[in-house]
Amino acid sequence: MKTIQINKATEQFLQVQPSHTSFSELRKAGLEILEHVGLPHFKEEEYKFTAISKKIEQQIKDYRPATSLTLTADQVDQALFNGFEGDIVVFNNGKFEPSLSKVSNEGYTLSSLQESSSSLLGSIANAEADPFVALNNLFFENGVSIKVLKGSQVQKPIFILHFNQAQGGQAIHSRVLIEVEEQAEVTLLENTISLDQDVYFSNTVTEVKVGSNAHAHYYRLQNENRQAIVANNFVTDIHRSATFTTVATQLSGDMLRNNLSLNLLDAGCEGNMYGLYLLNGKTHVDNHTNVDHTKPHADSNELYKGILADSSRGVFNGKIFVRQDAQKTNAFQQNNNILLSEDAIINTKPQLEIWADDVKCSHGCTTGQLDEEALFYLQARGIGKDQARGLLLYAFAGEVLDHIAYEPFKAYCIEMVQERLGTQF
Amino acid sequence: MSKDNQILEEFTSKEYEHGWSVDMEVDEAPPGLNEEIIKWISAKKEEPQWLLDWRLKAFKTWSEMTEPEWANVTYPKIDLQALRYYSAPKKSKKPKSLDEIDPELLQIYERLGISLNEQKKLQGIAVDAVLDSVSVGTTFKETLSKLGIIFCSFSEAVKEHPELVKQYLGSVVPMTDNYYAALNSAVFSDGSFCFIPAGVRCPMELSTYFRINAANTGQFERTLIVAEDSSYVSYLEGCTAPQRDENQLHAAVVEIYAAKNAEVKYSTVQNWFPGDKNGKGGIYNFVTKRGICAGDNSKISWTQVETGSAVTWKYPSCILKGDNSVGEFYSVAVTNNYQQADTGTKMIHIGKNTKSRIVSKGISAGKSQNSYRGQVQVMKRATNARNFSQCDSLLMGDRCGAHTFPYIDIQNSSAKVEHEATTSKIGEDQLFYCNQRGISTEDAVALIVNGYAKEVLNQLPMEFAVEAQKLLALTLEGSVG
Numbered sequence: 001m002k003t004i005q006i007n008k009a010t011e012q013f014l015q016v017q018p019s020h021t022s023f024s025e026l027r028k029a030g031l032e033i034l035e036h037v038g039l040p041h042f043k044e045e046e047y048k049f050t051a052i053s054k055k056i057e058q059q060i061k062d063y064r065p066a067t068s069l070t071l072t073a074d075q076v077d078q079a080l081f082n083g084f085e086g087d088i089v090v091f092n093n094g095k096f097e098p099s100l101s102k103v104s105n106e107g108y109t110l111s112s113l114q115e116s117s118s119s120l121l122g123s124i125a126n127a128e129a130d131p132f133v134a135l136n137n138l139f140f141e142n143g144v145s146i147k148v149l150k151g152s153q154v155q156k157p158i159f160i161l162h163f164n165q166a167q168g169g170q171a172i173h174s175r176v177l178i179e180v181e182e183q184a185e186v187t188l189l190e191n192t193i194s195l196d197q198d199v200y201f202s203n204t205v206t207e208v209k210v211g212s213n214a215h216a217h218y219y220r221l222q223n224e225n226r227q228a229i230v231a232n233n234f235v236t237d238i239h240r241s242a243t244f245t246t247v248a249t250q251l252s253g254d255m256l257r258n259n260l261s262l263n264l265l266d267a268g269c270e271g272n273m274y275g276l277y278l279l280n281g282k283t284h285v286d287n288h289t290n291v292d293h294t295k296p297h298a299d300s301n302e303l304y305k306g307i308l309a310d311s312s313r314g315v316f317n318g319k320i321f322v323r324q325d326a327q328k329t330n331a332f333q334q335n336n337n338i339l340l341s342e343d344a345i346i347n348t349k350p351q352l353e354i355w356a357d358d359v360k361c362s363h364g365c366t367t368g369q370l371d372e373e374a375l376f377y378l379q380a381r382g383i384g385k386d387q388a389r390g391l392l393l394y395a396f397a398g399e400v401l402d403h404i405a406y407e408p409f410k411a412y413c414i415e416m417v418q419e420r421l422g423t424q425f
Numbered sequence: 426m427s428k429d430n431q432i433l434e435e436f437t438s439k440e441y442e443h444g445w446s447v448d449m450e451v452d453e454a455p456p457g458l459n460e461e462i463i464k465w466i467s468a469k470k471e472e473p474q475w476l477l478d479w480r481l482k483a484f485k486t487w488s489e490m491t492e493p494e495w496a497n498v499t500y501p502k503i504d505l506q507a508l509r510y511y512s513a514p515k516k517s518k519k520p521k522s523l524d525e526i527d528p529e530l531l532q533i534y535e536r537l538g539i540s541l542n543e544q545k546k547l548q549g550i551a552v553d554a555v556l557d558s559v560s561v562g563t564t565f566k567e568t569l570s571k572l573g574i575i576f577c578s579f580s581e582a583v584k585e586h587p588e589l590v591k592q593y594l595g596s597v598v599p600m601t602d603n604y605y606a607a608l609n610s611a612v613f614s615d616g617s618f619c620f621i622p623a624g625v626r627c628p629m630e631l632s633t634y635f636r637i638n639a640a641n642t643g644q645f646e647r648t649l650i651v652a653e654d655s656s657y658v659s660y661l662e663g664c665t666a667p668q669r670d671e672n673q674l675h676a677a678v679v680e681i682y683a684a685k686n687a688e689v690k691y692s693t694v695q696n697w698f699p700g701d702k703n704g705k706g707g708i709y710n711f712v713t714k715r716g717i718c719a720g721d722n723s724k725i726s727w728t729q730v731e732t733g734s735a736v737t738w739k740y741p742s743c744i745l746k747g748d749n750s751v752g753e754f755y756s757v758a759v760t761n762n763y764q765q766a767d768t769g770t771k772m773i774h775i776g777k778n779t780k781s782r783i784v785s786k787g788i789s790a791g792k793s794q795n796s797y798r799g800q801v802q803v804m805k806r807a808t809n810a811r812n813f814s815q816c817d818s819l820l821m822g823d824r825c826g827a828h829t830f831p832y833i834d835i836q837n838s839s840a841k842v843e844h845e846a847t848t849s850k851i852g853e854d855q856l857f858y859c860n861q862r863g864i865s866t867e868d869a870v871a872l873i874v875n876g877y878a879k880e881v882l883n884q885l886p887m888e889f890a891v892e893a894q895k896l897l898a899l900t901l902e903g904s905v906g
Contacts, residue, residue: 339838346835353828357820357850365844367835
């Protein structure tokens with residue numbers, strides 16, 4: 001553990017901030033945690049294989065939020081994909097940019113965090129669980145709060161689009177709060193555009209509350225530049241009979257750490273987590289997922305797949321907790337990896353902790369290569385070796401992407417994955 | 426539901442009735458741990474200087490270490506300075522015949538199928554020289570020495586085969602390995618030494634011999650097994666009979682060295698005092714066990730049946746250094762009442778074409794916590810490594826916990842590693858099915874549990890498999906629903 005030297009910078013930062021009560025409480029608590037605990041050391045169990053703090057200390061000179069960029073509507077248009085129709089929420093170096101966003105407010109209301117003063121902010125993501133949440137609490141400037149109104153079915157997806165470019169290795173702290181009220185349904189998309197190839201540290205926190213009988217889908221793409229250091233905390237509270245599904249596709253970056261937590265808070269709820277990491281170069285991706293079953297009759301499904309080339313490294317830690325009250329739980333977890341190169345490394349730890357007896361829980365984990373026989377089968381039918389490999393790898397990866405229910409985004413992800421499989425592997 | 430609960434209640438309220446102790450006059454060291462004590466122990470055992478130096482070095486290392494806290498167990502800290510580190514039976518006031526032994530205990534023996542002579546030995550009854558067991562023991566010893574096999578207590582080995590002990594001691598579990606291994610290295614009392622020369626296949630399970638002849642080796646036991654090229658040995662530690670032991674802390678070290686083409690099979694059955702139903706008392710079992718497949722084509726296989734101890738902390742591991750070497754780990758761990766077990770294995774693949782297999786079956790009942798913690802590591806040069814791991818948990822009752830912490834670290838793209846885990850309980854329908862066919866609930870539970878653990882029990886030497894089956898049934902008696 002190493003406490004970070006941020007006191008002076010923080011003081012300066014806090015001085016210029018508008019005095020907003022709920023923010024200042026969060027900031028104060030965040031600062032306290034950072035002063036006591038500091039950023040996680042790689043000797044800590046949770047960060048065992050991911051020395052992200054060291055990397056940040058070496059490359060990031062300033063934890064304060066990076067200054068805003070001059071963005072144009074063209075840049076936003078370019079970041080959209082074929083067939084996209086919906087609302088756009090633009091983040092400019094971690095700050096909400098209303099002028100470029102397209103918000104219809106149909107079935108939902110969107111406000112900047114400074115305006116919304118939602119009491120939910122900071123209550124879902126526990127700053128004590130991860131110091132990066134505390135760091136975000138301390139430094140985020142203005143994120144968004146999206147409230148999907150009771151009973152409304154938001155037809156078009158809401159696309160959260162981050163533009164990052166931090167001159168001189170600065171930090172970017174974006175913050176999103178989503179509340180899906182009872183019986184509502186919404187689809188959210190997220191992508192990050194790195195405007196140049198320079199290093200930056202992006203520290204994002206997303207808090208989601210899915211109310212009773214509501215359904216939320218969250219699809220995200222992480223395809224940042226080769227130097228990006230990312231710490232991402234995504235925490236979801238799922239209430240009675242609600243469902244939440246997330247699909248994450250990770251393609252690029254220097255070091256990515258994703259903490260994804262689903263809290264199944266009431267009976268009948270369902271949480272699904274799917275992830276695909278397709279890595280090459282020196283990319284290091286660490287996915288820590290956490291499912292907490294606290295009440296009976298809840299289900300969770302998890303499937304994370306990885307293809308690792310060059311000297312990339314994948315880390316997967318999937319925790320499933322089944323508390324004593326959570327009888328009749330069904331919890332399934334699967335992690336499959338393919339290593340394509342001698343220098344690629346995978347560290348995986350599927351962790352199951354169960355205190356209830358009437359449950360069905362299982363986890364599986366495999367690491368291997370492409371099936372030689374399948375490869376031979378395709379080659380025997382006149383498909384070239386490279387193409388055959390690409391085909392098999394795509395079939396492996398496709399299982400995750402199949403869970404994206406919004407077709408245009410699925411097609412976009414498939415396109416990216418195919419491009420990667422075609423050119424890199 | 427209520428039926429289940431009732432059965433559970435019966436089981437969980439059952440006390441460990443097998444504990445007993447025998448008063449003995451002992452030659453004791455004063456309590457405390459310091460260099461003087463270590464010198465005292467070493468002098469007492471008439472050890473050579475190099476071993477004393479080794480112990481002192483280990484003590485120095487240990488004093489700089491801190492007690493590990495990562496295991497998923499909680500227990501009050503042990504005051505290591507309050508323990509006595511040497512206590513040898515001097516003159517025993519032993520019961521004269523089985524008539525003096527608690528009849529209930531005899532019944533247990535009976536049900537486990539332990540022979541009369543073994544029962545006597547276990548109870549510390551002086552066995553008459555003409556009785557079978559000793560002559561059998563002598564015969565064993567003759568047979569073994571004819572083949573060049575050395576099998577003796579550790580102290581004896583230090584005196585008679587110092588060169589072998591010196592060569593292999595600490596070569597698999599270095600004294601710096603962990604807190605308890607360092608402690609053991611500093612103060613180990615005695616243990617066993619086993620050496621199988623090249624090309625020899627040990628004709629018997631060393632278990633049998635061991636059970637009859639090895640004396641109580643104390644709480645800091647040290648076992649060293651060396652199998653030279655193309656040799657084979659099967660070794661069994663512990664026994665199914667309940668063991669009462671006043672030492673709260675047991676920190677043993679087991680080292681296995683397997684040379685080219687050698688095969689070592691190590692089986693453990695542990696049934697130490699688990700504490701009463703309120704979790705009071707019981708033994709802490711903090712063991713370091715590791716084997717190295719140093720030569721090509723060698724094989725080490727660990728099999729363990731853990732039913733006793735209040736806290737178990739044990740990870741029998743294999744370092745697969747030789748090409749084509751094989752490591753296996755089969756485990757059944759049963760916890761009841763307030764028992765806690767954190768057990769598993771490490772398979773370190775270093776050589777080419779190495780294979781490992783892990784089968785772990787946890788059974789938790791009462792308010793116990795049962796954890797599997799394992800690591801499969803495939804090093805960069807370990808091409809074509811293969812691992813299969815399976816860890817299943819069976820939960821009995823809603824107050825117990827089952828946890829799995831598998832670490833899978835792979836640095837070679839040709840590795841094939843699989844891990845799977847499931848959690849389940851004994852279904853009411855399964856019990857009902859058996860009941861319907863005239864099998865009592867208790868028998869049905871034993872049947873189902875044995876079926877569940879069969880894959881592991883099959884790995885035990887035959888006579889122990891039979892005993893272990895009975896032991897499982899007995900441990901879960903009146904019990905499991």
